[in-house]
Amino acid sequence: MNYWLFKTEPDEFGIKDLAAAPGQTASWEGVRNYQARNFLRDQVRCGDKVFIYHSSCKQIGIAGIARVSREAYPDRTQFAPDSDYYDPKARVDEPRWWMVDVTFETKFKQVLSLDKIKSNPSISALPLVKKGHRLSVMPVQENEWQTLLTMAQD
DNA sequence: GCCAACGTTGGC
DNA sequence: GCCAACGTTGGC
Numbered sequence: 636m637n638y639w640l641f642k643t644e645p646d647e648f649g650i651k652d653l654a655a656a657p658g659q660t661a662s663w664e665g666v667r668n669y670q671a672r673n674f675l676r677d678q679v680r681c682g683d684k685v686f687i688y689h690s691s692c693k694q695i696g697i698a699g700i701a702r703v704s705r706e707a708y709p710d711r712t713q714f715a716p717d718s719d720y721y722d723p724k725a726r727v728d729e730p731r732w733w734m735v736d737v738t739f740e741t742k743f744k745q746v747l748s749l750d751k752i753k754s755n756p757s758i759s760a761l762p763l764v765k766k767g768h769r770l771s772v773m774p775v776q777e778n779e780w781q782t783l784l785t786m787a788q789d
Numbered sequence: 790g791c792c793a794a795c796g797t798t799g800g801c
Numbered sequence: 802g803c804c805a806a807c808g809t810t811g812g813c
Contacts, residue, residue, distance in 0.1 A: 642810095642811090644811095668796075669796090669797095670796095690810085690811060690812085691810080691811055691812080695811085695812070749812080766793095766794075767793075767794040767795055767810090767811095768794095768795090768810095768811090769794080769795060769796075769809085769810055769811080771810090
């Protein structure tokens with residue numbers, strides 16, 4: 636099993652929205668970065684655990700946990716002209732963008748803030764805390780996961 | 790809303 | 802294939 640961190644803007648779709656979704660499950664659509672896409676398509680597997688990270692908002696940080704409940708399938712929004720994520724170059728027989736389904740597991744009592752995450756030297760390798768990071772889907776090492784989980788539960 | 794950092798695009 | 806211009810991300 637692998638661990639991941641997915642970024643989202645809670646004004647658009649946050650941990651609360653996931654918890655309130657039908658079956659507490661939602662498709663993780665709209666990833667439009669090739670490196671993130673490759674992770675989603677090639678390495679994210681059913682049962683993997685995912686930190687849900689809130690960006691561009693009041694409380695920046697990890698808000699909770701989800702698990703992957705369906706592996707990569709074509710992101711439907713790339714074919715939808717009225718979607719913000721529409722990609723005119725994508726072809727149905729050769730999808731460019733992929734998504735997975737995630738299912739809610741846990742919402743932390745309080746968001747584990749980016750400040751706290753940055754202040755812990757044992758997770759300095761996480762792409763999230765690197766300068767200019769822009770990856771919206773990134774792997775988390777098992778020891779990093781455990782450390783972050785412990786911090787979130789304090 | 791600013792702006793630094795980064796990814797993508799497209800002319801050459 | 803280089804690289805300048807442009808658009809986007811995301812913390813502040």
